[in-house]
Amino acid sequence: MKRAGSHTQAVNPVNTAAAADAKLQHAALIALDWGTTSLRAYLYDAAGEVLATRASTAGIMNLPRSAEQGGFDDAFDDACGAWLAQAPAVPVIAAGMVGSAQGWVEAPYVDAPANANALVAGIVHVKAACGSTLHIVPGVLQRGELPNVMRGEETQIFGALGQDADAADNARRALIGLPGTHAKWAVVQAGRIERFHTFMTGEVFGALREHTILGRTMVTPDRPDTEAFLRGVNIARDKGQAGMLATVFSARTLGLTGQLSREQQPDYLSGLLIGHELAGLEAVLTQQQNSLAGQHLRLIGNEALCERYRVALAQFGCTHAELVKHATERGLWRIATQAGLVNPTPQAAYAG
């Protein structure tokens, strides 16, 4: 790992133009993590090291101008124009909602089970006004009575798998969790996303808190209340038979009866929902002769949120949950490599 410390490096206005130029001489890839509400751009050298990062709020639902008025080009220029001005031939890859029906160009889902080659085969191109061609990674679709889709997470998952390289680990069935607005849990094996589940935990939490009676008595605490959180997790695990529609009302009634302060209610509700998510995941795993208990799993996402999940997972007997950092950058690099967009040097940071 050569890249320690480099991943959060932003284009620094204090840097001299000469230093920036020197970096751009080594530019080998631009990669975009382009979601609904944000856009992050990464500039890599041929060894897969991130040389610079740019972030903006120009997600596909938050473009500076409408798509018809060139909003995608504007956002792309704003994020990468300075890099491309000096290194116009650098290839560009993008993953996330930019490839959805509401994105710049639709990259149709590839079916699960899907490996990195399937993603590469599904890449769709769009020519930007500046002359660059964006290679857009498709999402993954799992068909069935309850279909599931992901866009962006597939790239993060391959970023996490990249670490395993050709290790024996890669052949084992493993579980990867991606907490967030729409939390994903993917079963991976032999370098493939076998199947996955979506839990709308983050978005439902927000909707309950902001738009139902539950939020009216809540006060945000100065710092997360782990005790209240665990209480919620354990209620969902042990007393959750009636389901989430029933248990969430206790955030109110425990308040009414003086058993939960206003400051405790947000973390209690968060614990309830994450607890229901994990109980639901456990029920699905049980059907697959599997279990959370004793599982060695990986988590990808916001560190504080992943820490919440680690604490909750321990209540389900899962004490080996490893946080995978930089999964997005790794995944974008890995897919670009596999697609032949870059020829990594032997010492490449993310080879796999």
Add this chain to the structure above:
Amino acid sequence: MKRAGSHTQAVNPVNTAAAADAKLQHAALIALDWGTTSLRAYLYDAAGEVLATRASTAGIMNLPRSAEQGGFDDAFDDACGAWLAQAPAVPVIAAGMVGSAQGWVEAPYVDAPANANALVAGIVHVKAACGSTLHIVPGVLQRGELPNVMRGEETQIFGALGQDADAADNARRALIGLPGTHAKWAVVQAGRIERFHTFMTGEVFGALREHTILGRTMVTPDRPDTEAFLRGVNIARDKGQAGMLATVFSARTLGLTGQLSREQQPDYLSGLLIGHELAGLEAVLTQQQNSLAGQHLRLIGNEALCERYRVALAQFGCTHAELVKHATERGLWRIATQAGLVNPTPQAAYAG
């Protein structure tokens, strides 16, 4: 039943003043169903017949003026002032959120199990500016790790039980469902509310539809789509193991994959949520050596919504769900009678 056709009768401006006066000569009780977003007032004669009804949007969270500025008095005068001007000595009873901590005066919850006598014993009084005394019925609290509360529904439940009078039916354990924003399911026996559950089904449906990604692709159909509704119910019943946080995402993915039109999505989501509610209720009943299948139960509430529940209940083997009409008016009359506020004539409509 002498009262057929009288329950929705509003004070009719076409009526002559003389006719209104004649009615008020027989006024024996004013009863208020005073909730969060609405206020309904009923005027009864001594036989328990509803002589007139008034409805307003002056729920306790929707008063014309703040409580400090006399908002409760204003709303009460607006609803009942004309009646009280001519019949100032008529007793007044009220149930619902008007007795909550945010209401006119707090009527502390009585503990479950609770019978009508317990409610009567818990009545709290408040003197209105106009001179009338309101008798406010308390709600019911079920203590425990997941406490439950109701305010207003206890009165409706006793309204439904009143029908049983002294019949043998009253001794049997029975289930009463009250669909709505916060759906309640109560187990009643021997004239007591033994225990109950709350499901935030209606409010969660609204929050998901209005404030999450699920609503973005929904279009309200011209008329309810029973097929889409049943599809949701059956998914929740048969494929709901992962829980509601997981299944609701299918309202989106079935749309993305062309399996559910925009117009079908609202009823599908409604079916999913009601299906999860009933599956949760079934899980709780199972723990009590009971089941929805073969159950003879009663439903109280909006007729169209209760019809949805009847259709959904049939998917759980429960084909005997009877809609109880006028439960609120019956319950208010019954509690007022039991409290000695009225001395019903022998032919009283709601005696029980």
